[in-house]
Structures are given as C-alpha cells and as structure tokens.
Amino acid sequence: MSKNDDPAFHSRFGGLWVDRDDWRQQITARHLTSEQINQIEFFVRNGFIILHAAATPEKVDAFRRKIETSFREGNKDVLYQRHDGYDTLPLSQPEDRLGVRVVDSFVPFSEALDLFSSPSLIAFLQLIFDADPLLFQSLSFDQGSQQGLHQDTAYVVVDQPLELAACWIALEDIQPGSGELMYVPGSHRLPDWNFGGDRKHWVATEDGKEPHDDWARHLTQHAKDSQYGVQYFLPKKGDILVWHADLAHGGAPVKNPDLTRQSLVGHFCPQGRSPHFFSTSPHLATIRHRGSLAYCSQHYDLAGRPDQTRTDAKIPPQQNFMSSIEAFRQATKKQAS
Numbered sequence: 001m002s003k004n005d006d007p008a009f010h011s012r013f014g015g016l017w018v019d020r021d022d023w024r025q026q027i028t029a030r031h032l033t034s035e036q037i038n039q040i041e042f043f044v045r046n047g048f049i050i051l052h053a054a055a056t057p058e059k060v061d062a063f064r065r066k067i068e069t070s071f072r073e074g075n076k077d078v079l080y081q082r083h084d085g086y087d088t089l090p091l092s093q094p095e096d097r098l099g100v101r102v103v104d105s106f107v108p109f110s111e112a113l114d115l116f117s118s119p120s121l122i123a124f125l126q127l128i129f130d131a132d133p134l135l136f137q138s139l140s141f142d143q144g145s146q147q148g149l150h151q152d153t154a155y156v157v158v159d160q161p162l163e164l165a166a167c168w169i170a171l172e173d174i175q176p177g178s179g180e181l182m183y184v185p186g187s188h189r190l191p192d193w194n195f196g197g198d199r200k201h202w203v204a205t206e207d208g209k210e211p212h213d214d215w216a217r218h219l220t221q222h223a224k225d226s227q228y229g230v231q232y233f234l235p236k237k238g239d240i241l242v243w244h245a246d247l248a249h250g251g252a253p254v255k256n257p258d259l260t261r262q263s264l265v266g267h268f269c270p271q272g273r274s275p276h277f278f279s280t281s282p283h284l285a286t287i288r289h290r291g292s293l294a295y296c297s298q299h300y301d302l303a304g305r306p307d308q309t310r311t312d313a314k315i316p317p318q319q320n321f322m323s324s325i326e327a328f329r330q331a332t333k334k335q336a337s
C-alpha cells in the first residue's frame with residue numbers, strides 16, 4: 001500500500017480528486033452539471049450520498065429470489081460467512097439465512113451485477129473516480145450486522161488506500177430497530193489514524209488488538225462529540241447509499257430481532273488500482289468486465305468462468321463520465337499551453 005504525502009490532499013495517503021484541497025477548482029475545470037456539483041458538494045462535506053430509487057424493484061426482487069432459493073434449496077456455488085466469524089463456507093445445503101452474510105454474490109448471480117450496474121450508481125462512481133469502477137468485495141445481509149463503527153480503510157485494502165468507495169443497496173424498506181446502517185457525517189475528514197505507525201489498514205498479527213480497540217473507541221468518541229452524531233439509514237427499497245473510504249459507519253444494534261434488514265454492499269476502487277489480495281493471492285487477480293463495471297473476487301477463481309452476461313437488456317450509456325472527463329482534459333490542455 002503506498003503513501004502519497006502530496007500536501008494537496010486532506011490525507012497524506014492521497015485520495016480521489018474530491019479529497020484534494022482544491023476540489024472546488026477541480027469542479028470548475030470539469031464542467032460538471034448542476035446535479036453533479038450538488039452531489040459532489042454533499043459528498044465532500046458529509047462523506048456519503050444517497051441515490052434515491054437508484055435500483056428498480058424488479059432488479060431487487062430478481063436478486064432476492066436468487067438468495068431466497070439458495071438458502072431454501074442449497075447452492076454450493078454460493079459462499080457465506082457467519083456474522084461472528086470469517087470462515088467462508090459453501091452453501092451446500094439449505095441453511096437459516098439469518099445471522100449470516102453472503103460474500104461476492106455477484107459471481108454466481110448476474111442479478112447482483114445488475115444492481116451494482118444501476119446507472120446512477122455507476123455514474124457517481126465514475127464521477128468521483130475519474131475512471132470506471134472495479135467491484136472487488138461484496139456482502140449481502142438478511143439481518144443487521146451489528147458491526148461497530150469503523151472506517152473501511154482499516155479492513156478493505158487497496159494499493160491507494162483512499163481510492164475506495166462503498167455502496168449499500170436497500171433490498172426492502174428498512175425499519176427502525178432492524179440494525180440499520182449507521183454512519184457519522186463528516187467523519188471522513190478525521191485526521192489519519194496510522195496503524196503500525198504508517199499504515200491506513202490494520203494488520204491483526206503485527207499490530208495486535210489494542211491499536212484496533214483504541215481506534216474503535218476514538219471513532220465512538222468522535223461520534224459523541226460531533227455536531228451530527230450517529231445517523232441511521234432508513235431507506236426505501238432500491239435506495240443506494242454511497243460512502244467515502246474513511247467515513248465511520250457500522251450496523252446499529254438489532255432492537256427487534258423479528259425484523260429483517262435485507263441489503264447488498266459493494267466495495268469499489270477505480271479500474272487500474274489493485275485490491276490488496278492481488279498481491280497476496282495473485283492467482284485470484286482475474287478481472288472480468290460487464291459494461292462499464294469490472295469485477296474481481298478474493299473468494300472465487302474467475303479465471304475459469306466466462307464474463308457475466310447482462311440479464312437486464314437495456315442500460316443507458318454512461319455519457320456523463322466521458323463528457324466530463326473529456327471537458328476536464330481539454331481544460332487542462334488549455335491551461336498547460
């Protein structure tokens with residue numbers, strides 16, 4: 001993982017253009033639409049953005065059906081982990097869906113890729129990445145994870161640690177008490193927390209538990225002190241929340257265990273960047289493409305699998321990205337000459 005140390009960025013580990021101190025000038029140079037400017041201003045200030053009705057109910061239902069059938073009948077191509085552990089198991093036989101998360105469901109199910117290909121999600125990722133997105137880690141839940149406040153940079157490692165964003169897709173209307181996604185607006189601008197002195201990510205075997213617990217306490221304290229406190233995401237089915245690599249977030253306690261909280265999470269970096277597992281498990285560093293979206297998996301060997309074909313016939317082309325990048329290039333050329 002490389003350090004950037006460029007003083008133009010909020011973090012000394014660098015980041016995306018939205019993390020530069022001159023992000024406002026960058027907006028001007030990019031000739032963005034007023035909607036894109038509003039999105040960027042909100043994202044820079046808060047560290048997240050909500051894309052309402054970004055996934056259609058039909059696509060959500062198609063994915064839910066796949067998950068439901070897999071748990072009811074078993075499907076050994078589906079991999080899952082228990083909420084309290086990291087062992088990855090094949091769903092070889094029918095299982096109770098509650099208390100587990102399915103990992104990288106976009107490999108067995110093109111319906112997950114349909115959701116991650118939601119046009120407004122792709123357009124926003126292209127906008128902040130200056131590149132098409134690479135999906136590299138996904139989780140889907142039926143119940144709240146109850147995971148404490150954390151920043152993804154500690155666990156989800158990319159060669160450029162802050163060139164990362166994640167999304168949370170609501171697969172149903174989410175109810176209070178179900179273990180909602182929680183987050184602390186503005187926490188993405190906390191000073192860097194350095195594990196091992198010089199790392200954004202935590203290495204359990206080298207760092208031990210103490211620095212990890214210190215960091216978790218620091219995030220909880222920040223949430224108490226911050227003017228916004230912890231906020232809870234109560235989306236409608238099909239809403240998508242996109243968060244910044246360093247936004248403190250987690251799963252709220254489940255107050256009503258009878259409630260489900262069906263969601264699909266994806267972590268992305270710009271195409272051209274490398275998730276950490278590319279170096280630790282090079283045999284898994286196969287990238288597949290489907291339209292503007294690329295995907296790879298640390299759990300599945302994609303080398304032997306064909307590209308996933310679309311199950312959704314018509315997705316409008318992503319014109320915003322190309323036109324804004326082209327405008328930016330032209331403006332940069334003019335400034336240089």
Ligand SMILES: O=C(O)CCC(=O)C(=O)O
Pocket residue numbers: 139141144145146147152166180181249250251252263265
């Ligand atoms: O959905 C949740 O409860 C939390 C998900 C999360 O924190 C993550 O995937 O990084």
